[in-house]
Amino acid sequence: MYGYAGRIVKIDLSRSEVKSYDLPLEWCRSYIGGLGFNTKILWDQLPPNIDPLSPENIVVFSPGAFVGTSIPTASRCEASAKSPITGRFGTSNSGLFWGFMLKASGIDTLIISGKAEKLSYISIINGEVNVKSAEHLKGFDCWSTTDSLRRDYGDVEVASIGPAGENMVRYASIENNYYDAWGRCGLGAVLGSKNVKAIAVRGDKPVEVANVKEYEEAYSEAYSRIVSYPLFNLWRTYGTLVASDAYSSQGILPAKNFQYGTIDGWEKCLRENLHKYKKKGVSCISCPIACAHWVEVPEGKYKGLELKDLEVTWVLEFGAKLGLTDFDKIMKCTEVASKLGLDCCS
Known part of the structure; x- marks a missing residue:
């Protein structure tokens, strides 16, 4: 088949x-x-x-x-x-x-x-x-x-x-x-x-396609449209963290469990600070975007903590909702939840 x-x-x-x-x-x-x-x-x-x-x-x-x-x-x-x-x-x-x-x-x-x-x-x-x-x-x-x-x-x-x-x-x-x-x-x-x-x-069993030539043409078109999209480089650089800026600028952060739309100190959780933590991009298989990040805490109490992602889900749920405004603590919460097998936003 x-x-x-x-x-x-x-x-x-x-x-x-x-x-x-x-x-x-x-x-x-x-x-x-x-x-x-x-x-x-x-x-x-x-x-x-x-x-x-x-x-x-x-x-x-x-x-x-x-x-x-x-x-x-x-x-x-x-x-x-x-x-x-x-x-x-x-x-x-x-x-x-x-x-x-x-x-x-x-x-x-x-x-x-x-x-x-x-x-x-x-x-x-x-x-x-x-x-x-x-x-x-x-x-x-x-x-x-x-x-x-x-x-x-x-x-x-x-x-x-x-x-x-x-x-x-x-x-x-x-x-x-x-x-x-x-x-x-x-x-x-x-x-x-x-x-x-x-x-x-x-497993090591390949997926076969029915018409290789048509498949290659469809692949080339899809790839070209993705990498030429105006927001491609923004997504590749910051991933979903771009939404942190939008939530903040519009005053719709879920701050302190939705009590407020903004939170003091949130500027530390904007995308412009990602470079201090990001070591490289991480991609799922077959994806040219690599919207995820391999990040490391550079200094402080959690110095040396490494994991994948500072994506917006974790930043909003462990950051804004709990009143945390620095990536270090958000990363530590992410590590604990991932190990325990707890969803941060169900």
Whole structure:
């Protein structure tokens, strides 16, 4: 099947079963991939009125249709389930390389249902799916979990939950390696309710396209339009932090939990200060923009702290909402939340 791996995998943790299905061609035409596939599956398979933290809930992961190709910005993977926050449809997406590796393992969609008897992790290596004990990872933060699985499996991409997910905190996230996440809707709590600590994936199966010449022409046009866009260099330099300036200038910061629209000292959190922390840009696979940042605290109490991002989500949620007006403290909050597997804005 051109453009797709052609395979859906469903893991029933309660029955210790792994089943594989052919991806219906009509799904590709009607629902395309990613969120479309997830929505179709939840609509068809999720019973109404279930408890989001019960074994009856399902978690679905689907990369976007172009993931696995070189089409610019095609890196996102959608995760969906019934949300324990709202009791309704919950979905979130994440970039980097996890979705690419799932598709390179020969899987377009991964469905997880039921509940494992004990804490477990899922390994998917070139399409071979195994569910194994994760008792040795109990209580580990997300970064330590990723470290441990990479020691065991090499260069795998890891989706994991931290202590927040294990304890079913309703706004727990699923972390993507160290610095990205499926953050919204409490999906980490849903994995925790299923006793799933992590999903480690690696694959080397290429995605084939039907017409190479037409594909190359479409790729060239898309790439050219992106890099020639008037705001491209601004996005590449500052990423989403450009919005910090806009929020501030318009007086719509969520300052001190939305009590105020401005906050004293916010000038230290504007994009012009990013250069003091930024060491290099960071890109998701197949993306020329590299809107994320590798940053390091240059001095002070948290000197030497390094991580990916000073993106506007963290800056507004940990900065403006909490009344913090320097990047050092915001970065420390980001590190703690990422390790624990907590979403900063659910």
